[in-house]
Amino acid sequence: MTKYLNKLKSPGDLETLSEQEMELLASEIREFLIDKVSQTGGHLASNLGVVELSLALHSVFDSPKDRIIWDVGHQSYVHKIITGRAEKFETLRQLEGISGFPKREESIHDIYESGHSSTSVSVGLGMAKARDINDEDYSVVVVIGDGALTGGIAFEALNNAGHCTSNLIVILNDNEMSISQNIGGISRHLNRLRTASSYRKMKDKLKKAIYKIPKAGGPIFFTLEKMRDAIKYTLVDGIIFEELGFTYLGPVDGHNLHELIYVLNNAKNVSGPVLVHIHTKKGKGYLNAEKEPDRFHGIGPFDSETGEVHSKSINKTYSHIFGEKLMQLAEENPKVVAITAAMEDGTGLKEFSKRFPDKFFDVGIAEQHAVSFATGLALNGMIPFLAIYSTFLQRSYDQIMMDVCLHNVPVIFCIDRAGIVGEDGETHHGIFDISYLNHLPNLTILAPKDKYELEAMLTFAMDLNKPCAIRYPRGSAMDLSHISNNYKDINKLEILTKGEDLCIFAVGRMVKAAFDASQLLKEHKINITVVNARIIKPLDEAAILEILKSHKKVIVIEDNTKIGGFGSSVSALIHKNSLNDIHLYQMGWPDKYIEHGSIAELDRRYGMDEKGIMKNVLEMLNGRK
Ligand SMILES: Cc1ncc(C[n+]2csc(CCOP(=O)(O)OP(=O)(O)O)c2C)c(N)n1
CATH class of the missing domain: 3.40.50.970 (Thiamin diphosphate (ThDP)-binding fold, Pyr/PP domains)
Incomplete structure (x- = not known):
């Protein structure tokens, strides 16, 4: 069943395949994606849409010498498969597993770590300029979706790149969708381009027309072929990318491997910035995703037969x-x-x-x-x-x-x-x-x-x-009305439990963890005050100072990096009032980029749950912290 996929260990393996075999490989990759993502969850629809594009890119370009940059990066799964990570797909997006986005530590083929959209053309242009300054020779290829193209920075970069002479290949993957239907004037413009004849058909038409010119037809076409900009064959006027200084190639059927390989080879030989407009279908090859590309944009584990997600929470988010x-x-x-x-x-x-x-x-x-x-x-x-x-x-x-x-x-x-x-x-x-x-x-x-x-x-x-x-956080909305249902003074701190041993100021999602810890601590005969720090700014200074009068040991916990968070504000307040006898311990996320994994696993790993709170409370009370 996975005749070709099993043998695919690196992009070089594609060289041995005919186009027909590559088409079979594309089908195997689709089946593989549906199977794996149905177990782990992930960005399915976007990846199903770029199977042929990813194969064509890795056939025509020589990664990592040639640089391939993925905008947003949520569509890099096929690239990960081609670059030798298929076996790791069971761990996709799991703690310690492979990431759902490009990661430099995972592979030499992941050269840029995206996640936030619309930055790829800027980064690509930077790489192209560095290449030119260093007098090196390789292609820089950027893949950007029509959704990501609505981000302002993409236009800043196109404007800049169009003005430069550096070779840069921008592939516009137009599936007419952002997460939902794409919107805006540019989207309309792309629609106009899409409905024009395809790149290849135009070229064939032109060729036929020129050949009809008696005697000179053949040589003219030959000369045109040789000319760098001879491959701009579309008859649409006012293409925005051309106006900006790009050579526009397209539109191309993004599921036709033959056409893709053909146009990418052409793009490789264009000097200056070139934009290849390809048209794809989000969710291609999996009916459930084709019908509901937005639901399958990012999805949790699901039944691959029905397309229904497994764990449908009954709670509202x-x-x-x-x-x-x-x-x-x-x-x-x-x-x-x-x-x-x-x-x-x-x-x-x-x-x-x-x-x-x-x-x-x-x-x-x-x-x-x-x-x-x-x-x-x-x-x-x-x-x-x-x-x-x-x-x-x-x-x-x-x-x-x-x-x-x-x-x-x-x-x-x-x-x-x-x-x-x-x-x-x-x-x-x-x-x-x-x-x-x-x-x-x-x-x-x-x-x-x-x-x-x-x-x-x-x-x-x-x-x-x-x-x-x-x-407010991701996920099911909590109901803590059994702890407190005072919503009148919503811009004031709220004291949830009173105890003399220690005080915890907890922000947002951490209130429940702090409250649960306080209940567990009671079993150890430790009574703590838990404050719902629902107003972060302006700081409820008077209320905080009042609480600090009767507590010398204080913990602040927030679902935010510790630096500059609510804990920093409380610390500054303590300092401002010279409360030197207060012992403050800040809980929050450390000064680093936090890896992927489930929320519960990350909370546990970083001590951001009731157990972690209890541990800190006990250590503070024992004088160990
Ligand atoms: C700055 C930023 N805002 C929002 C998002 C969320 N987001 C991820 S993918 C996406 C849609 C991207 O559409 P497109 O580029 O066309 O890619 P497709 O998924 O259609 O292949 C959005 C809005 C993001 N990644 N970055």
């Missing part, structure tokens, strides 16, 4: 709670609008988009634009709720600072996937947002301990009339 509450707020307040940067489903806004189409904006993968756009809406009287994953909001730092906070306008940042996110790893953990927001003037930062607090905070933020950020 925080994203669901957010989406539902926002619809309620929009019913009540006509000023409420919602914005997403290409993550309509992931952020829980799908229903909102249907119910309030005029008040819903998917701006594409354009987080910076989203923030400035929200500023404009707020300056003209709207209340924008901007739902972005913590890790992607990093892109918008300057816009948050200079547009939202400087103008002091009511933009509400609904920071989804805040904290550790699990299997997507280093590039996706949302563990920096408290640190990159904590010092911004005018901003309020909140973190709910459960779903009811999230709802209360959304209402609070709507009425605040100032910038506000609410950070």
Whole structure:
């Protein structure tokens, strides 16, 4: 069944295969992907769409001498298979297993570690320039999707590359999809190009036409073939990439190996920047994924026959709670609008988009634009709720600072996937947002301990009339109403348990762990105070100082990097008030990029669960910490 795949250990093995055999290999790879990803979960649809492209790239180019760069990197599974990692696919995205994104420590063929989109052309251009300066000879090839192309930095890079003379090959993998249907003017432009005749057909037509010219036809075509830009055969006017200075080749059927190999060989010989526009189908070859490419974009373990995911949680996620509450707020307040940067489903806004189409904006993968756009809406009287994953909001730092906070306008940042996110790893953990927001003037930062607090905070933020950020984690929304159901003073700290031995300030997701630890510690006759630190900024100084009067041993725990987080604020407060007898221990993520693995495994590994808390409490009380 896996006649060709079994023998595939490195890109060089492709040389021995005919195109027909490579097509058989493509089918084997698809079966392999469906089988493996159904067990581990992962980015299936995007990878099924690039099987032929990955084979063609590794046939035409000589990796790692030639550099292949994957934008986002979620579509690099086939590349991983070709470069000798098929046997490791059982461990895909698992703790200590292979990553779902390119990783330099995994393979010499992974030369750039992506995860956040739209950076590939910039990186590729940098590599091409370095090659030229060093007087070296190899190709730099960048693969970017039509979704990733909606990110502003991609245009900055195309603008720059089009102006340079360096050889750079950009493959635009156009499947008409971002995670959902792709949006925007460029998407329309690509559609116009796609509907024009294919590259090969155009070339054949031109050849026939020229050959009809008596006597001179043959030599003219021959000369054209020799000319570097003779392979621009499309008859569409005003191709944006040509206007920017690229040679445009396309559109090409991205599932036709023969055409792909042909056009890539041509691209290799073009001097200057060249863009190859290929058309693919997301989810190609697996009907379930072809029908629902968005659901199979990133999916948990599933039944490969039915396509149904195995562990369907009955609990709603925080994203669901957010989406539902926002619809309620929009019913009540006509000023409420919602914005997403290409993550309509992931952020829980799908229903909102249907119910309030005029008040819903998917701006594409354009987080910076989203923030400035929200500023404009707020300056003209709207209340924008901007739902972005913590890790992607990093892109918008300057816009948050200079547009939202400087103008002091009511933009509400609904920071989804805040904290550790699990299997997507280093590039996706949302563990920096408290640190990159904590010092911004005018901003309020909140973190709910459960779903009811999230709802209360959304209402609070709507009425605040100032910038506000609410950070909430990935996964099932907790219900901690049995611990406390006081949602009135949502911008004040909340004391959950009282004890004299030690005090824990816990932020967001960590409140439950701290509370559970406090209950376990009772069995050791240790009584601690647990505080729900639901307002991170402005710091509830008076309340914290009051608590510190009766506690000399203090732990702060937050699902954020320790540097610059809530713990740093408490530490600074202690220092400012010269409370030298306070012993503070900060718990949070260490100063490094955290690897991939399930959230529970990472919590355990880094002591970020109730056991880790208990250990620290006991060590502090025993004077060992
Ligand atoms: C800056 C940033 N924002 C959002 C995302 C989330 N994201 C991952 S893949 C993707 C869609 C990419 O679409 P495309 O480039 O066309 O690739 P496809 O999956 O369609 O092959 C999005 C929005 C991201 N990775 N980076």
